[in-house]
Amino acid sequence: MTLAPVAGSTATTVRARFEVTGVVQGVGFRPHVHRLARRHHLTGWVSNTDHGVSLEVQGQPAAIERFTHELAADAPPLASISTWAKTQRPAQPGTTFEIRASETGRAPTLAVPPDVAACAACLDELHDPTNRRYRHPFISCTDCGPRTTIVTGLPFDRSRTSMADFELCGACRAEYRDVDSRRHHAQTIACPDCGPTVSFHRSGPTTTRRRTLHAAIDAARRALGCGEIVAVKGIGGFHLVADATSDATLARLRERKGRPDKPLAVMIPDLATARLLASLTPAAEVALTSPTRPVVIVPARPGTELSGRIAPGLDTIGLLLPSSPLQHLLFEPGSATDRSLPALVCTSGNRSGQPMVIDDAAARRLLGPIADAMCSHDRTIHIACDDSVVQPVGNDVVVHRRGKGLAPQPVHLPFPVPAVLALGGDLKNTFCLASGRDALLSQPIGDLADERAQQAWRDGGRAAAERHGIEPTAIAIDAHPGYHSARLGRLLGRNLNCPVLTVQHHHAHLAALLVEHEVDASTPVIGAVFDGTGYGTDGTLWGGEFLVGGYAAAPRRAGLAAVPLPGGTAAIRAPWRMALSHLLAAGVDTAGLPAPGQASAVERDIVLQQAARGMHSPPTSSMGRLFDAVASLLDVCHEITYEAQAAIELEALARTATATAPPLRFEHHRDGVVGAGELVRGLVDGLRSGADPAGLALAFHQAVAAMVASTACRLRTEAPQLTSVGLSGGVFQNALLSELTVEALTAERFRVLRHRDIPANDGGIALGQAAVAGYRLQHGADRQTERSST
Ligand SMILES: [Zn+2]
Ligand SMILES: [Zn+2]
Structure with a gap:
């Protein structure tokens, strides 16, 4: 668009106004505008607003x-522009370009700047003994530093962050004002003279507190070197940190945390060390070094120091x-005599299912019994925002946990919705606030069965609504009558006097996937939604379902045959109970098999009777x-200590298969029901004839993939417009299964949708709930409250 000269000004002076939305606050966007204006000799101003950035520039049309x-084209690396509009304005007198104070009180926004790892320029300064921020653990600039986790309100300005507690010194203020500085209008900057301080405390009766920054960090590093467990305050909360090479230390950590088997994340100082410990694809390296700094799940190399x-x-x-710069400093010896640590376990500072601990008092109370010492700071x-977790699968990097650096980024909806707050599920809870074409999927809250997670939910939900200035007009919840999230949602609906809509669990999974792929509301798809448990429309526990439809409705068209869950939740913790149930359903004699051998004869008989009679055994x-x-x-x-442990270990075994076992098969019944009896009998025959268990594990994965493809083909025969298959639910976090299923479906010429940015597990369902509820409200399909979804 070319602007015409403005009447009343000199013939060649024009003025334009821009409204920019997206992630444009806290990412150096205003300084970028300022520098551009100066480069092109333009006058005017730029300002943060509630919905993004506004600016006006005046000068020569070509400029x-x-x-x-x-x-x-040259926007800062962290900026992400969603929309921008340019309009012509009358020219005004003026000779300067200025960054104006933020405008507030306008339309709400969902864009919050993400937390960003220390950038390369800041790290160079961190290691430069001549720099005034040498080894300063709070070094940051417009391109990096904490954002989401320190924000109290929008627009993003220092006064609405935790940094408001630290007044800039003269030197920092000069950089803040200098248009040529990397710290021009950087809201989080600090230095040793004006910034936060670090403290080191030892647990137990004798409390030592180091008063200077460097003494505290040195003390923490020495404690780690001596095999101690240190609670370290990070960006989104405390981590429990320990030497990753020490068996004794990790045994202690696991015992104290009550976490015998669940894998622990390992922090390494650099990419070179990562390459020694794991086989990294280029995609894995990009993920590791991205500004989000997620935990990246990669194939481990055998025989390392770990x-x-x-x-x-x-x-x-x-x-x-x-x-964070503080985490960098944990790897860097303060003196030549210090031992440098090659790798540190860095696991969330919380009790299982609880949100991350974010303040010192809670850290002393909750982490004190686990950690030997604490390294904290006063910012x-x-x-609370846990680290994101991602895994390279094929050519994609799949997000398993959307936490630090990812959670605040709005998801674009394929249709506009009224303001809806969706409460997600009970495990891996996240909530979703949607309005217009944007949806904000929250950071992970924890498991809502836990009191602290419920409190975090109340705080987080309120804070989000306040921060974004959005008042929900409807609430969306899971259809499970016993879910805490559903109870909280009904309570909230009463308090806000707004309708509460229920969305069936697997329909929500599928809808989240459709949103992620921007599938419009008129395209029906086949959804293979496989997970642990979700409440079905018939009141039974679903989890191996084929749904067909879209946002409005997606009824079940096929699925696994139900078998008893002997002992209810006890069976979830004890896979051997499920093995007995499936053996019984398949009519197989259990003698001599490893699974029944896990229990005493009495226990085994009880479980078999429970299953046979349907006592305490919901289908x-x-x-x-x-x-x-x-x-x-x-x-x-046979027994698990963390969610999905058995499936994760089964996948690991399948990957070691060197020989192929005879194929295993599901039975397809005419009504869409898929039976596992033949498959179970095939497995037992294989075991009894001495087949390699790894080969059988692989054959099982292949059988599931083939079953998805054959079921999808059958559904397509009935309705030829069904050309896309979506894969969702926690079971598809299994990378091997996911790859095999994509292969099988592609061979049948299906378009395959699978999760990439939104978790396949219950961390993603709040987004699907918001989309389904929003769609129904928008289309008058569901004006009444509490109607179920499929
Ligand atoms: Zn920086
Ligand atoms: Zn300063």
Whole structure:
């Protein structure tokens, strides 16, 4: 667009106004505009607003053209522009360009700047003895530093962050004002003279506190070197940090945390160390070094220095690089006599299922019994946000946990919705606030069965609504009558006097996937949604379902045959119970098999009777439970101590297969029901004839993939417009299964949708709930409250 000269000004002076939305605050966007304006000799101003950035520039038409091009083309690396509009304005007198104070009180926004790992320029300064921020643990600039977790309100300005507690010194203020400085209008900057301080405390009766920054960090590093466990305050909360090469230390950590088997993330100082510990693809290296600094799950190399207690039974390891300058300094000896640590376990500072601890008092109370010491600082964390977890699968990097650096980024909805707050599920809870075409999927909250997670939910939900200035007009919840999230949602609906809509669990999974792929509301798809448990429309426990439809509705068209879940939740913790249930359903004699051998004869008889008579044994069509049963049948895992442990270990075993076992098969019944009896009998025959368990584990994965493809083909025969298959639910976090299923479906010429940015597990369902509820409200399909979804 070319602007016409403005009447009343000189013939060649024009003025233009820009409204920019997206992630444009706290990412150096205003300084970028300022520098561009100066480069092109333009006058005017730029300002943060509630919905993004507004600016006006005035000068020669050609200069404004170049400015317009460079505004987006040369935007700062962390900025992400969603929309921008340019309008002509009358020219005004003026000779300068200025960054104005933020405008507030306008339309709400969902864009919050993400937390960003220390950038390369800041790290160079951190290591430069002549720099005034040498070894300063709070070094940051417009390109890096904490954002989301320290924000109290928007627009993003220092006064609305935890940094408001620290007044800039003269030198920092000069940089803040200098248009040529990397710290021009950087809201989080600090230095040793004006910034936060670090403290080191020892647990127990004798409390020592180091008063200077460097003494505290040195003390923490020495404690780690001596095999101690240190609670270290990071960006989104405390981590428990320990020497990753020490068996004794990790045994202590696991015992104190009550976490015998769940894999522990390992922080390494640099990419070179990561390459020694794991096989990294280019995609894995990009993920590791991204500004989000997620935990990246990669194939572990055998025979490294790392303790065997990091990921027992698994062939993968979760690695992460330091994100805060303080974490960098933990690896860097203060003196030549210090021992440098090659790798540190860096696991969330919380009790299982609870949100991350963010303040010192809670850290002393909750982490004191686990940690030997604590390394903290006095910059307040406002929002607990766990590290993101990703895994390279094929050519994609798949997000398993959308936490630090990712959670605040709005998800674009394929249609506009009224303001909806969706409460997600009970495990891996996240909530979703959607309005217009944007949806904000929250950081992980924890497991809502836990009181502290519920409190964090109340705080987080309120803070989010306040921060974004959005008042929900409807609430969306899971259909499970016993879910805490559903109870909280009903309560909230009453308090806000707004309708509460229920969305069936697997429909929400599928809808989240459709949003992620921007599938519009008129395109029906086949959804293979496999997980542990979700409440079905018939009141039974679903988990191996084929749904067909879209946002409005997606009824079940096929699925696994239900088998008893003997003992209810007890069967979830004990895969051997599910193995017995499937053996019974398949009519197989249990004698001599490893799974029944896990229990006493009495226990075994009780479970078999429970299953046979349906006592305390709700029927379930769960694919997650079938993975459990097979893991136990193959003697991989009989009792679990963390979610999905049996399936994760079964996948690891399948990857070691060197020989192929005879194929296993599901039975397809005419009504869409898929039986596992023949498959279970095939597995037992294989075991009894001495087949390699790894080969059988692989054959099982292949059978599930083939079953998805054949079921999808059958559904397409009935309705030829069904050309896309979506894969969702926690079972598809299994990278091997996911790859095999994509292969099988592609061979049948299906378009395959699978999760990439939104978790396949319950961390993603709040987004799907918001989309389904929003769609129904928008289309008048569901004006009444509490109607179920499929
Ligand atoms: Zn920086
Ligand atoms: Zn300063």
